[in-house]
Amino acid sequence: MKRLPLFISALAVTLGSSAFAYTVSGTVSDADGQAIKDASVTLVKENKTTKTDEAGKFTIHEDEQPPIGINQAAVNPGYISINSGILSYSQSGSAPVQVRIFDAVGHQVLNQTLYGSGEVDLRTGTTAMGSYYAQVTMGSAKQNFRFTADGNYATSFDSKGHALLKEIQQGEKLQFVAEGFDTLFVPLGTLDTTVAVKLTKTAPAEEQFAFGYALKNNPRPSKGCGKNSTLNSVQTVENGKKYNLNVGGKNRTFFITLPKNYDNTKPHKLLIANHCMGSKAEDFVHHNPDYDHPTPYYGQQVLDKNGDYIFVAPQGNDNGTWNGKEDHQFVDEMITAMFDNYCVDTTRVFATGFSFGAMFTNSLAQDMQERLRAVAVYATADYNIWLPAAGTGRYDAKNLPIAWMAVHGKNDGMCDYNRAKNSALPRILKRNGKADANGNFTDASAEKPQEFNGNAGHLCYDFKTVDERFPVKFCSWNGEHQWTAHDGPNTKTGQGWENTWVPEEVHKFFEQF
Incomplete structure (x- = not known):
């Protein structure tokens, strides 16, 4: 210069x-x-x-x-x-x-x-x-x-x-x-x-609870943060990779889809998609669009605009069903494998499923409240599925709350709507009431949902007497056994599933945490 x-x-x-x-x-x-x-x-x-x-x-x-x-x-x-x-x-x-x-x-x-x-x-x-x-x-x-x-x-x-x-x-x-x-x-x-x-304004100290987390709590990184995965895939498919996991001496299969911008230093949310009877986990990673598969992972992947989620799909039995306790152990160990190999926010693990997959998801919600933050079930019911009994074992039912959302058609002839409303829903509400002075959750099952009545449309009811950290939402619509609930047919194709409102409602439900 x-x-x-x-x-x-x-x-x-x-x-x-x-x-x-x-x-x-x-x-x-x-x-x-x-x-x-x-x-x-x-x-x-x-x-x-x-x-x-x-x-x-x-x-x-x-x-x-x-x-x-x-x-x-x-x-x-x-x-x-x-x-x-x-x-x-x-x-x-x-x-x-x-x-x-x-x-x-x-x-x-x-x-x-x-x-x-x-x-x-x-x-x-x-x-x-x-x-x-x-x-x-x-x-x-x-x-x-x-x-x-x-x-x-x-x-x-x-x-x-x-x-x-x-x-x-x-x-x-x-x-x-x-x-x-x-x-x-x-x-x-x-x-x-x-x-x-x-x-910078001081952020208030995060409130601590005997069980669960504060709404919008800070992420808690898993062991896999900062590390490269040691899981070895057995197959690469269109939208993910296939893996095997030995659980109790039995080979179990699941699929993983990482966001394109996956960062092993950023704690990601984890979404588990459980398939229905007659379907399989692979359908979540590549499948021609239809009323059950409009987009991968029950429509959640396309809504993940910022790459915040890791998606996994476990495989049930070969006939598309779920057995029970051994499947709980499978999902539990699969979550552990995800925590050990990928950067996951351990406080934001979600599960969702349709029909038999919904019943299995609802079953998981009875004993895995400490691992699952929230679930969304489409056309669930309380039959044809193993439900954990009360106890203190790893896979026994726990008297703990969980955030829960349901979508059900009032004309469902496969999984009875009234059975879901009068059995599955009250079981959740019984544990999700606002905590008393001693911090114990109370019974909110006396509150009844408002329901949709009409020819086209839907109604999602948010329960008022539940603890705000464990919300419950019940969505009813005038449809049959279909998770892609919609308010009317597509004017171009006549296929209503293209207008489904379910993915957006579920995404909002998960994103409140």
Whole structure:
């Protein structure tokens, strides 16, 4: 960069016991730019504190005088003068003379050690416009001053000969403290500066519970975060990969679909899709669209716009059914394998299923409340499925709540609507009531859902007496045994499943956590 001319007005200063001055000022505001009044601002190493005014402004200033009683004449080893950028120095002894120049942020641009008397061209090292600081040391005496290379080219001594720069202590910083905001530290390179800072509002401490998590709780990363998976796939398919897992001596199969932007340092939500009777897990990863498979994973993958979810599909028995306890163990160990090999948010694991897959999902909801945050069941029922019995074993029914959503056609001739409403739903509500003074969840099964009555349309009812952390939603529509509930046929094709509202409703239900 081209060297700029430097002109400094003539000035002579006796070099003795130094007197310093500095000014640190600035403004403090919040993230929206609103001034913060009464914020405490501390210059840490100097132990100087002030408060911001109504405009959020502050100033920390010091004029440091020489110690009282010192005979200036006795300790003055010499003097310096500055004229047109040339610093001349003279001393009574032969001690080394050190001249250092710093830029405005405290970076040293010149360091020379001289002897006797002489002069230094301060233009050396000042290759750009701006403020610079010079420090001259003779023996135990030291003098600091500022000069400007911006066309003004003037030194900055005050009328008493005080310099504007006090030598900054290593690690100096400003501390900002305001009620309701996070404490902020700002490192300083010089004691002559102006800053503008924004404080961040302090997030409230996350509430802790004997069971479950606060709504919108912070993610809890699994063991697999920061690691590469060691699972070996046995087949690659259109929308994922196939894996085998040995569970109780039996080979079990499941499919994994990772988001395209999968990041092993970001905790992802995990969604488990359970297939219905006559279907299979592979149908979730590649299948021609129809009323049961409009998009993969019950329509949830297409709604995952930001790649927040990992999707898995476990395979039941060869005939498309689910046996019971051994399948609970399979899903449990599959979740563990996902936690160990991928970056998963262990507090946001969801499960969903249709028909026999819904019954299996509802069965899982009875004993896996500590692993599943919420479930969505389409056309569930309480028959043809193993339901855990009450107990203390790993796969025994637990008296714990779980967030639960159901979608059911009122004209379902396969899985009876009334059986779902009068049996599956009350079983969930019995554990999901608002917690009492002792933190025990109460019985909310006395509350009945509002139901859809009409020819075309639907009604989703959110229960009012349940704990807000464990919501229950019951959606009814005037349809038959179909999970792709819809309010009317597609005007172009006549196939209503293309207008299904279910995926969006389920996505919103899961995303509230």
